[in-house]
Amino acid sequence: MLSLSNRKKVIEQGELSFMEKLYLPVIAKGLGITVKHLFKRKVTIKYPEQKRSFAKIYRGLHVLKRDEQGRENCTACGMCAVACPAEAITMISAERKKGEEHLYREEKYASVYEINMLRCIFCGLCEEACPKDAIYLTDRTVDSEYNRDTFIYGKDKLVEKIDNRIDISQRKIKTEQKLDKLK
Amino acid sequence: MLPVLFIALSISAILCALGVVVSRNPIHSVLFLILTFFCISGHYILMNAQFLALVNIIVYAGAIMVLFLFVVMLLNLNKATEPHKSDMAKIAASITAGLLLMVMLGVIKGVSLPSFDGMMDSENGYVKNLGRVLFQDYLIPFELSSILFLAAMVGAVLLGKKNIEE
Amino acid sequence: MDSFLIYKAILVLVIFVVSLVIAMYSTILERKFAAWIQDRVGPNRTGPGGVLQPLADGVKMFMKEDIIPAHAHKFLFKAGPMIAMTTALMASVVIPFGKTLLIGGKEYALQVSDLNIGILYVFAMVSIGVYGIMIGGWASNNKFSLLGALRASSQMISYELAMSLSLISVIMASGTLSMSEIAQQQSGWHWNVITQPLSFIIFLICAFAETNRTPFDLPECETELIGGYHTEYSSMGLGLYLFAEYVNMFISSAVMVTLFFGGYNIPYIEKLGLAHNLETILGVLFFFVKTGFFILFFMWVRWTIPRFRFDQLMNLGWKYMIPLALINILVTGGLILIFDYFK
Numbered sequence: 151m152l153s154l155s156n157r158k159k160v161i162e163q164g165e166l167s168f169m170e171k172l173y174l175p176v177i178a179k180g181l182g183i184t185v186k187h188l189f190k191r192k193v194t195i196k197y198p199e200q201k202r203s204f205a206k207i208y209r210g211l212h213v214l215k216r217d218e219q220g221r222e223n224c225t226a227c228g229m230c231a232v233a234c235p236a237e238a239i240t241m242i243s244a245e246r247k248k249g250e251e252h253l254y255r256e257e258k259y260a261s262v263y264e265i266n267m268l269r270c271i272f273c274g275l276c277e278e279a280c281p282k283d284a285i286y287l288t289d290r291t292v293d294s295e296y297n298r299d300t301f302i303y304g305k306d307k308l309v310e311k312i313d314n315r316i317d318i319s320q321r322k323i324k325t326e327q328k329l330d331k332l333k
Numbered sequence: 334m335l336p337v338l339f340i341a342l343s344i345s346a347i348l349c350a351l352g353v354v355v356s357r358n359p360i361h362s363v364l365f366l367i368l369t370f371f372c373i374s375g376h377y378i379l380m381n382a383q384f385l386a387l388v389n390i391i392v393y394a395g396a397i398m399v400l401f402l403f404v405v406m407l408l409n410l411n412k413a414t415e416p417h418k419s420d421m422a423k424i425a426a427s428i429t430a431g432l433l434l435m436v437m438l439g440v441i442k443g444v445s446l447p448s449f450d451g452m453m454d455s456e457n458g459y460v461k462n463l464g465r466v467l468f469q470d471y472l473i474p475f476e477l478s479s480i481l482f483l484a485a486m487v488g489a490v491l492l493g494k495k496n497i498e499e
Numbered sequence: 500m501d502s503f504l505i506y507k508a509i510l511v512l513v514i515f516v517v518s519l520v521i522a523m524y525s526t527i528l529e530r531k532f533a534a535w536i537q538d539r540v541g542p543n544r545t546g547p548g549g550v551l552q553p554l555a556d557g558v559k560m561f562m563k564e565d566i567i568p569a570h571a572h573k574f575l576f577k578a579g580p581m582i583a584m585t586t587a588l589m590a591s592v593v594i595p596f597g598k599t600l601l602i603g604g605k606e607y608a609l610q611v612s613d614l615n616i617g618i619l620y621v622f623a624m625v626s627i628g629v630y631g632i633m634i635g636g637w638a639s640n641n642k643f644s645l646l647g648a649l650r651a652s653s654q655m656i657s658y659e660l661a662m663s664l665s666l667i668s669v670i671m672a673s674g675t676l677s678m679s680e681i682a683q684q685q686s687g688w689h690w691n692v693i694t695q696p697l698s699f700i701i702f703l704i705c706a707f708a709e710t711n712r713t714p715f716d717l718p719e720c721e722t723e724l725i726g727g728y729h730t731e732y733s734s735m736g737l738g739l740y741l742f743a744e745y746v747n748m749f750i751s752s753a754v755m756v757t758l759f760f761g762g763y764n765i766p767y768i769e770k771l772g773l774a775h776n777l778e779t780i781l782g783v784l785f786f787f788v789k790t791g792f793f794i795l796f797f798m799w800v801r802w803t804i805p806r807f808r809f810d811q812l813m814n815l816g817w818k819y820m821i822p823l824a825l826i827n828i829l830v831t832g833g834l835i836l837i838f839d840y841f842k
Contacts, residue, residue: 184799184803191538387623400652403633403649406637
């Protein structure tokens, strides 16, 4: 047959030589190889104490950002839900009342914002679609649960806590680079 | 102590031997036969013939009975495949067995057994003495029996080979 | 007489416990060793460095539900693991673990029973050991178990022959069947492995086959037979089977050390002029160090070599091991005659 790639290697397996037929020398060679591995560096990462570092652009659990004054960025425009290829995002919008200016940045906000983590494919399109810098994917992972219902994350789990802000500066840089490219 | 052991071993040997004949399941029969061999080995040990006892376990219980068990397991004998015997065969078998029993009874009646004094401190069963007896007094029968085994082995190999070629 | 009996009872108990503890720690050692060879760390969560893992495994085994499959033969299903474990433990009776201990002016041998046919006793126990596997495999009423049992029986019988034939040359050279006498004859550097290297290699290979260890673990090979003869077992039945394998490994290592590697004898220790009991204890330690090395060797080979195919196994046993052992017997006999002639 004609070789198309010219990378074909013909390996001939001839008769075993006398030394190979004796088995024992070959076995001794194998034992030598395994005993070398006894003293090699172990590749295991001892998980709870020692964690594998994520890549800077890792796309994990989402976060709904607040601005510097602690107000929610999201204005419930629905762009993320439209962009989402897995249709994992739903929301219900509501109008900001008087006296709530310190809670929400825009006049309209999401009273309910849910992401189904079982549907989500962590593509990051929601983040690109967002005009208000509200949603970002972080280097955190979704916890494992026993119940399917618990995978629908509401605002209680998605919105970042005021006293526990989540750093997304690395992702922001990357997103900006992407936008620059588009321009 | 010794008579008690002897009686216990004898009773269990007879019960196990009966089990071989009586049990319906061929696997049970083989297992009972193995137990019988163990009881017989116990008897040998009582007679201070440890070599014979252990060789009995190694050869009979450990090798031949394993092959028996192997074949019985492989054949998967059960009630459905049990061959049906005609009444004539049953009657013939009973008569033959009865005649054999008569012969055995006759032989046993003629034999005068030496009395057992319960003290078997002789070193007859030791390997050294056994070897001396086998290789000096009974050298020719011993070697002849080994040739017999060799002939049987060659025959078995020949039969096996012939089937493959055809 | 009474003190003698009490001493023997204590010795039996000690050897029983020691065999079980060594088997227990062989399980964790096996897992650790496998991990190290594969550049992993191995179990390290139970206790410091994972030393309590065998206890955790044992507790787990005991707490699991004991399932008897439908249409299994209940009595034999239960009896199989028990036979396997009992026969595995029984062989340690004739192994001389050390010289004698002087207690209150009396000498006590560190051997439960010095049978004048000790080697044959070991063989007898090994040959009965296959019944545990066969009965368990048949009683499970499962085709994989049955195949495992059949493989086990044919393999054990084939390699038992080569094993006993390989030892005949050792017996011829030493002129006795007693384990303690063979151990005594190897004092100093007169180890049998030096005079009988071929016999040792055949015995070693057969020991691998008899204990169902890789490369001869066909009766339980996971890839073809799921678990082989213990496919249907759960709970402590499975535990006993797995445990019996490690006990067998310990016993066969101990037999190898006794027969080929000088047993409890430390070369040139008599020149130090130590007290009798101290010398004995050092000898016992030396014995266990050597045994431990062979247990490690069993594991080392297991994680190096893949499994043989069944026809390869049978070819190796019948066409190479047995003829080699026979040639070895002939050569040894000839050499003994020549030495006797020139004496």
